[in-house]
Amino acid sequence: MRLTHHSATDAASTATAFTLIEVLLAVTISAIVLAAINVVFFGAIRLREGSAAVTEKTLPMDQLVSVMKRDLRGIVPPDGVLAGIMASDTTAVGMNQPVLLEIYTATGQLVEETPFGDIQRIDYALQDPTNRMAGPGRDLVRNVSRNLLAVTPETPVPQRLISGVQQLQFAYYDGTNWANVWSSTLSNIPVAMRVTITFAIPKAGGVQNPPIEFLVPVVMVSRTNTVEASN
DSSP states (O other): OOOOOOOOHHHHHHOOOOOOOHHHHHHHHHHHHHHHHHHHHHHHHHHHHHHHHHHHHHHHHHHHHHHHHHHTTOOOOSSSSSSOOOSSOOOOTTTTTTTEEEEEEEEEOTTTTTTOOOEEEEEEEEEEEGGGGGGGSSSEEEEEETTTTTSSSSOOOEEEEEEEEEEEEEEEEEEOOOOOOOOTTTTSSEEEEEEEEEEEESSOOOOOOOOOEEEEOOOOOOOOOOOOOOO
C-alpha cells in the first residue's frame, strides 16, 4: 500500500484558494453595488440641480414680496411736512411711465453717510425693459426718493424688483369696502391692502410664473413734534 504525503504549504494553498464560481460571484456583486452607487450619486446631482433651479426662480419673488410688504406696513399718514399724500392717481418727477402707487413709508435706512431720515417716498410703476430681447412683460420698478426737503424735486432712484410682469394691481380696504383706487384727495390711509401681480406669457418653451397675491395690514406710523412740558 502506497501512502501519499502532502506538505503544510500545499494544505494552506488549498484552504485559501477561490473557485471560478466564487470569483464570478464576487465580480457580479461588486458590479451591482457600483451600479447602485452610480444611480444614487447621479440622482443626488439631479436633485441638487433641481433645487438650485427652484431656488433661483423663487428667490426674486420672495424678495419682491418681502420688500413690498415692508413698505406697505410702514406707510406714514399725511402730516404736511415730510409725509405727503398716498395715492394711486398721481405722477412722479423723472418718470415716463404712470405711477401705480405712491406712498410715504418709514422704511428708509439711517446711515451716517446720508443726512436723510427714515421716511422716504416710494413710487411703484411698471416700465418697459431696457433690453427688449430679455423677454415679454415689463419691469416692476420701485422708485425711491430720500431727500424730501429738497427745494427742487429730485429724480427718484429706480430699483428693479422683478421683470416679466404683465399687470400690477393694488386694492384698498378702508375698513368697510374694497376699492381699486386710492384718490389723492383723501387725507387718510387704508386699513389693509391687497397686491396682485400677474406675469406675461413667456416665449416658446418657457414656463409662465404663477400669479402672486398677498394681503398686507397697514400699520399706521405717526410722526409728532409735540414736546411734553416739564413743571
